[in-house]
Amino acid sequence: MGLIFAALIVAVLGLMAFVRLAPDDPARWHVAQDGAGWAKAPWDAVLSETGAARLRLSAAKAAPVDLLARLDDMALATPRTRRLAGSVAEGRITYVTRSALWGFPDYTTAEAREDGLYIHARLRFGREDMGVNADRLRAWLAAM
Numbered sequence: 001m002g003l004i005f006a007a008l009i010v011a012v013l014g015l016m017a018f019v020r021l022a023p024d025d026p027a028r029w030h031v032a033q034d035g036a037g038w039a040k041a042p043w044d045a046v047l048s049e050t051g052a053a054r055l056r057l058s059a060a061k062a063a064p065v066d067l068l069a070r071l072d073d074m075a076l077a078t079p080r081t082r083r084l085a086g087s088v089a090e091g092r093i094t095y096v097t098r099s100a101l102w103g104f105p106d107y108t109t110a111e112a113r114e115d116g117l118y119i120h121a122r123l124r125f126g127r128e129d130m131g132v133n134a135d136r137l138r139a140w141l142a143a144m
Contacts (some may be wrong), residue, residue: 001058030085052122064112
């Protein structure tokens with residue numbers, strides 16, 4: 001029984017190490033946010049998806065680059081969040097936010113476009129994020 005318990009602990013620790021130490025690849029995550037998903041996304045409201053969430057802030061709120069600069073400050077103040085790639089000057093930034101216990105990474109890309117700020121938050125591992133990405137985007141929206 002003790003051997004099975006020890007094997008289980010080693011397996012759990014190995015999984016935790018894999019999740020926490022898996023490299024972040026900017027070439028995979030810091031990409032233009034094009035695609036059909038934006039057609040369903042309302043303006044100035046969070047669209048929750050399976051394992052992801054989207055938010056489009058209209059240029060009527062402020063200039064898209066100004067919205068991106070405000071978002072950058074808020075994102076970097078969010079616990080366990082860091083910038084993976086990009087800058088306000090580039091017009092696109094990708095952040096990595098990790099869960100507290102396991103360290104699961106979620107990637108959020110914000111892109112300033114002519115008509116507004118497009119924000120796409122998605123998980124890396126698994127299929128379901130239990131609404132975490134949508135909740136984060138709602139909190140950022142409320143703070144803006």
